[in-house]
Amino acid sequence: MTHEEILQLLYEETLVGNAPAVSDGVNGGLQDGLEPERMLYDALIPSLEEVGARFERGDYFVPEMLIAARAMQGALDILRPLLAETGTAGVGTFLMGTVKGDVHDIGKNLCNIMLEGSGFTVIDLGVNVAPETFVEQVDEHQPDIVGFSAFLTTTMPMFKANINALQKAGMRDDVIVMVGGAPVTPQYAEAVGADGYSADASSAVKKAKELMQLRRERVPA
Amino acid sequence: MSAASPPRRAAVREPAPGDGAGRVRLRFEPGGGDVRVPSGTPIFDAASWNGIAIDSTCGGYGTCRKCKVRIVSGEAPISSVDPAAFTPEQLRAGWRLACRAGAREDLVVEVPPLQTRPKAALAGVGRHVILRPAVVKRHLVLDEPTLEDQRADLQRVLDALEDLEPSASVELLRELGGILRRSHFDVTAIVCDRELIGLEPGDTTDRRYAVAFDLGTTTVVATLLDLDSGQPVAVRSMLNRQQPYGADVITRISATMMDATALVALRERAHETLAQLTAEVLAEAEVAAHEVYEITVCGNVTMMQLALGIDPEPLSMAPFVVATHALPAVRASEFGVAVHPRAPAFVFPSLGAYVGGDIVAGMLASGLTRDRRLRLFIDVGTNSEIALGDADRVLATAAPAGPAFEAAQIRCGMRAADGAIEGVRITEDEITLQVIGDREAVGMCGSGLVDAVAELVHCGLLDHSGRFIADEEAALRFPALSRRLTRIGQERVFVLDWRQAGEDDPAASVFLSQRDVRELQFAKASIATGWDILLRELGVPAREISQVLLAGSFGAYLTPLSAVRIGLVPKLALPRIVSAGNVAGEGAKIAALSLRERAEAASIVREVRYVELSGRTDFNDLFIDQLAFPG
Numbered sequence: 114m115t116h117e118e119i120l121q122l123l124y125e126e127t128l129v130g131n132a133p134a135v136s137d138g139v140n141g142g143l144q145d146g147l148e149p150e151r152m153l154y155d156a157l158i159p160s161l162e163e164v165g166a167r168f169e170r171g172d173y174f175v176p177e178m179l180i181a182a183r184a185m186q187g188a189l190d191i192l193r194p195l196l197a198e199t200g201t202a203g204v205g206t207f208l209m210g211t212v213k214g215d216v217h218d219i220g221k222n223l224c225n226i227m228l229e230g231s232g233f234t235v236i237d238l239g240v241n242v243a244p245e246t247f248v249e250q251v252d253e254h255q256p257d258i259v260g261f262s263a264f265l266t267t268t269m270p271m272f273k274a275n276i277n278a279l280q281k282a283g284m285r286d287d288v289i290v291m292v293g294g295a296p297v298t299p300q301y302a303e304a305v306g307a308d309g310y311s312a313d314a315s316s317a318v319k320k321a322k323e324l325m326q327l328r329r330e331r332v333p334a
Numbered sequence: 335m336s337a338a339s340p341p342r343r344a345a346v347r348e349p350a351p352g353d354g355a356g357r358v359r360l361r362f363e364p365g366g367g368d369v370r371v372p373s374g375t376p377i378f379d380a381a382s383w384n385g386i387a388i389d390s391t392c393g394g395y396g397t398c399r400k401c402k403v404r405i406v407s408g409e410a411p412i413s414s415v416d417p418a419a420f421t422p423e424q425l426r427a428g429w430r431l432a433c434r435a436g437a438r439e440d441l442v443v444e445v446p447p448l449q450t451r452p453k454a455a456l457a458g459v460g461r462h463v464i465l466r467p468a469v470v471k472r473h474l475v476l477d478e479p480t481l482e483d484q485r486a487d488l489q490r491v492l493d494a495l496e497d498l499e500p501s502a503s504v505e506l507l508r509e510l511g512g513i514l515r516r517s518h519f520d521v522t523a524i525v526c527d528r529e530l531i532g533l534e535p536g537d538t539t540d541r542r543y544a545v546a547f548d549l550g551t552t553t554v555v556a557t558l559l560d561l562d563s564g565q566p567v568a569v570r571s572m573l574n575r576q577q578p579y580g581a582d583v584i585t586r587i588s589a590t591m592m593d594a595t596a597l598v599a600l601r602e603r604a605h606e607t608l609a610q611l612t613a614e615v616l617a618e619a620e621v622a623a624h625e626v627y628e629i630t631v632c633g634n635v636t637m638m639q640l641a642l643g644i645d646p647e648p649l650s651m652a653p654f655v656v657a658t659h660a661l662p663a664v665r666a667s668e669f670g671v672a673v674h675p676r677a678p679a680f681v682f683p684s685l686g687a688y689v690g691g692d693i694v695a696g697m698l699a700s701g702l703t704r705d706r707r708l709r710l711f712i713d714v715g716t717n718s719e720i721a722l723g724d725a726d727r728v729l730a731t732a733a734p735a736g737p738a739f740e741a742a743q744i745r746c747g748m749r750a751a752d753g754a755i756e757g758v759r760i761t762e763d764e765i766t767l768q769v770i771g772d773r774e775a776v777g778m779c780g781s782g783l784v785d786a787v788a789e790l791v792h793c794g795l796l797d798h799s800g801r802f803i804a805d806e807e808a809a810l811r812f813p814a815l816s817r818r819l820t821r822i823g824q825e826r827v828f829v830l831d832w833r834q835a836g837e838d839d840p841a842a843s844v845f846l847s848q849r850d851v852r853e854l855q856f857a858k859a860s861i862a863t864g865w866d867i868l869l870r871e872l873g874v875p876a877r878e879i880s881q882v883l884l885a886g887s888f889g890a891y892l893t894p895l896s897a898v899r900i901g902l903v904p905k906l907a908l909p910r911i912v913s914a915g916n917v918a919g920e921g922a923k924i925a926a927l928s929l930r931e932r933a934e935a936a937s938i939v940r941e942v943r944y945v946e947l948s949g950r951t952d953f954n955d956l957f958i959d960q961l962a963f964p965g
Contacts, residue, residue: 214651
């Protein structure tokens, strides 16, 4: 197989969630001298982006998204150490949690999977996470982005509480804040002082990368 | 994943019979049949719950001594009132007063023929309810006071009501003397659940009414009941006037969180709704407001707390705490309805923040906790309540199904009103629509959505994962229908009705979109995960379910066939799946008709185990398994 054919295979098998074929393809590619970066950026990530697009128009559903992500993770497990060597790994660190009073996590988990698949290191704090805990964990992990998820209009106000807590701890400017969840709107996100909002898992990845880029441009290295 | 993991052992205690914590079996003779009740239940209650009539005039307080029964087999201890009612020989022969005799072991009980023929009414899911309303009227012709008989006015009345032992309020005293004298001490006393709430001049015993309310988030129903006949004399329903504050309970609660005045406004709107319905049923049946001596109310916990002005915020977020399961004594006036000024309100107790009094009422009306068959009860709605069990044990849970069944987030979704597609039949070359009002379709309501998806899955245009099949395959397999499978922008849609726009403009048609199918999949998977987890908790397979009751204003309109095809209910023979109608409202009626049944509602709250789905580690995996349509 040519390198092009291997990349095509990785793209297609990730799209249908064929995990063994994806792992085999990655290993085969490595033996063939294909660069890990090319497999990640020219096959795996575009494939996961297509998964996201299909999800947005309803063609794909949660199970399809999960098996595609699982195939992707199998590939990443092989590639991660190699990417680390070349310094490619680690788009950034994303700290994620569902706000206090809320125990919904399916949407948040989908975001985690998509973010991981796109190269983020994701630290998931789970559900019903108190503002103090977010502050503590931001302090400990120094993530690039912290994400707050809420599924209910009654728990959305915790976004503001979390941001206030970060402010009080003097950490608000050190971290990008993203919010999301079924009832959340871009207007609401802006009103509570979040840096970004996304409607679903695949746009969360796009938004996260965009915000990272913006920050890099603003903060001189 | 669900097929791979073995069903977990039932987490429910299985006590030995007659140990005081479990259940005992009673057989009533002649010909009354078997019932199982919690150990310690008075024989009188056990009989009443099961529609078996035993003589009584006091309603089970041990004062009338009419409820005589004989224990033929087994032992029931002699109560403190028995020696006054029976001779020692009779006691040795097993005679007891049924209202005081607790059943602590399996018993065979002989019930003598009735002296007074009890009245009964059919209510709930084929339930035969013996009339024993909380409201009792007595015509009293009292001796007028003299210098020799200076008994207090209240005492004079209470003396004539000795067997009922009622209490009285200061509000009553304000009018008592006037009524007694104006009517020359010929009055009718109104006692409701041990309170003397009023006196009326002359004999009014033939007029006795109650209103039963089903206070729903969307729809509110009022039924005016004639307590003498047990029959409804007027029924009215209307949309809850809280609607402008949001369609679902969470939105209404968040309204109270954002605006401090909203709680008061929401309370007022609930009251306006109940007051308007009351006025309408009274006018229709030509009954005076003061002739309604009691109201019964069932509703979800949020509706109850809003109607009573209790802050609902804690209900809306983990850990989901209710203000109270059972309310202290409340008057009807607390619900803003103009009936008898001292009429009490009976409010159904709740099991949890999302298994409220409406579901307890539904369980009562369907006899879920008294039936030997294993039954699954599903109230389908934005928040769906699910209960599973039989006379031995019942588990209940709440599943957040979201608004799909109300067709809220469905592209062509609408309420079940004129122009809504409510039924869909699809064959290989034809599609037949059932439209409310027999007019041109303008959208589809929840049952139409379920039907459309079920039919498309069945014929194969939707695959089991919920995706529309490829265009080429559709053209090959369904030449007559494939033009209906098209796109609006990027999204695939199936056109149900082209309407006037014709086949060039799918956006102007009534269609089902790929994302609509996904919305329904989320909703039905949430419910299916609920009953799946309850089955696992009980350790029984789905095939052992004898009956599935689909309840609620939406559940009643679902066709059992479609419910099975989309996997909303377990795959069982269709006759086992029954639309039960508005069982919550039936429960509210039953409570007005029978004090005994009302006690049963309290025991449901004690006995039914609530299973919390939030935070269960297995929920997500089971949920994802349930997203697909059954094969």
